[in-house]
Amino acid sequence: MKVTISVIKADIGSIGGHIKPSARVLDTVREFIAEYGKDLLKDYYISYTGDDIAILMTHALGCESEKIHKLAWDAFKAGTQTAKDQGLYGAGQDLLKDSFSGNVKGMGPAVAELEIEERPNEAFLFFAADKTEPGAYNLPLYLAFTDPMHCAGLLLSSSLGKGFKYTIMDVENTKGDRVIELNTPEDMYKIAALLRDNGRFVVESIHSRATRDQAASVSTTRLHNIAGKYVGKDDPVMLVRVQKDFPATGEVLSPFAIGHYVAGFMRGSHTGPLMPVKLNSPISFFDGPPIVSCAAFCVHNGKLTEAADAFDHPFWDFVRKRVSKKALEIRRQGFSGPAMLSYSELEYGGIVEIMNELDKKFVVRGEKKAKKTRK
Ligand code: 13P
Ligand code: 13P
Ligand code: MG
Ligand code: MG
Numbered sequence: 001m002k003v004t005i006s007v008i009k010a011d012i013g014s015i016g017g018h019i020k021p022s023a024r025v026l027d028t029v030r031e032f033i034a035e036y037g038k039d040l041l042k043d044y045y046i047s048y049t050g051d052d053i054a055i056l057m058t059h060a061l062g063c064e065s066e067k068i069h070k071l072a073w074d075a076f077k078a079g080t081q082t083a084k085d086q087g088l089y090g091a092g093q094d095l096l097k098d099s100f101s102g103n104v105k106g107m108g109p110a111v112a113e114l115e116i117e118e119r120p121n122e123a124f125l126f127f128a129a130d131k132t133e134p135g136a137y138n139l140p141l142y143l144a145f146t147d148p149m150h151c152a153g154l155l156l157s158s159s160l161g162k163g164f165k166y167t168i169m170d171v172e173n174t175k176g177d178r179v180i181e182l183n184t185p186e187d188m189y190k191i192a193a194l195l196r197d198n199g200r201f202v203v204e205s206i207h208s209r210a211t212r213d214q215a216a217s218v219s220t221t222r223l224h225n226i227a228g229k230y231v232g233k234d235d236p237v238m239l240v241r242v243q244k245d246f247p248a249t250g251e252v253l254s255p256f257a258i259g260h261y262v263a264g265f266m267r268g269s270h271t272g273p274l275m276p277v278k279l280n281s282p283i284s285f286f287d288g289p290p291i292v293s294c295a296a297f298c299v300h301n302g303k304l305t306e307a308a309d310a311f312d313h314p315f316w317d318f319v320r321k322r323v324s325k326k327a328l329e330i331r332r333q334g335f336s337g338p339a340m341l342s343y344s345e346l347e348y349g350g351i352v353e354i355m356n357e358l359d360k361k362f363v364v365r366g367e368k369k370a371k372k373t374r375k
């Protein structure tokens with residue numbers, strides 16, 4: 001049976017700064033989807049990660065369905081009204097366009113979708129990250145699908161051993177979707193050469209070479225490119241199918257134990273380690289650290305099981321402690337060097353103004369003199 005899994009997420013307002021949505025906003029979104037999604041959806045699941053609300057839906061309408069996207073957009077609109085009524089911070093933050101135009105891509109919310117032929121035991125993972133960008137998934141997706149140090153299945157399963165096809169997007173190209181397809185294992189170094197640049201090249205999808213089935217789908221929205229200025233971080237979502245011809249759940253989770261440094265954190269302008277957190281976790285220290293949650297599901301005839309919280313385990317408590325240390329270490333050097341993003345990546349306009357002002361005051365020694373003698 002064919003089923004589509006769509007996750008659409010947005011920041012539509014948050015309590016006490018960029019921390020977490022209110023219970024009333026979550027209720028509004030949930031009630032809206034329950035009522036207006038009745039005839040469209042097979043099932044749904046509402047959750048939050050930091051200040052972002054994600055609507056995970058199963059249905060039969062395929063990817064980029066106008067009806068599904070509109071349902072989510074309208075639910076976020078209704079939630080925004082509640083956020084405004086409560087005076088929440090950044091009410092409607094990610095809804096960057098006034099009216100719905102057929103597809104939420106390019107309108108602010110992040111989208112990841114998979115249209116699949118459901119396996120008899122279809123297991124998949126839903127990841128949501130806050131205070132970071134889509135490229136935050138680059139390293140985990142590289143390691144989980146190419147590196148036997150994380151994915152033992154590459155050695156132990158002949159199907160996984162055939163490799164995967166990566167579709168990678170150049171998210172700096174705003175004129176259209178600029179993508180490249182590369183295959184593992186032969187293109188591994190080329191894939192690494194692109195994926196090292198998290199701000200520019202982003203994994204959009206991964207397919208099995210053995211079965212051609214899609215394994216992963218990642219949101220690629222760059223809010224900055226839509227709004228033309230800083231309006232919050234992109235806070236990406238991702239769907240990954242697991243087991244059988246795909247990496248096992250634990251193999252996909254394995255690279256998240258690194259707590260690798262990503263762009264985001266305070267004002268979307270810093271570098272911080274990505275902390276795996278429990279479902280429905282808020283944000284705290286220095287508007288961070290950047291976080292990622294993972295809900296594991298099985299889906300059958302479009303019906304979802306309850307979510308299993310993949311990062312709710314004593315092992316991840318230990319990882320969280322280590323990641324906290326990494327966060328404190330980099331924060332000790334404040335704005336210096338790699339702790340703050342490079343000038344070209346800085347999301348806030350303020351520093352651009354300072355630099356423009358200072359630029360006029362710079363002098364090149366000897367140049368004035370030369371001008372004078374010419375006169
Ligand atoms: P089971 O034998 O419990 O299904 O585990 C197989 C597997 O893939 C573990 O990673
Ligand atoms: P969000 O993108 O999660 O709203 O965070 C914005 C921010 O500037 C945090 O400091
Ligand atoms: Mg916010
Ligand atoms: Mg956010």
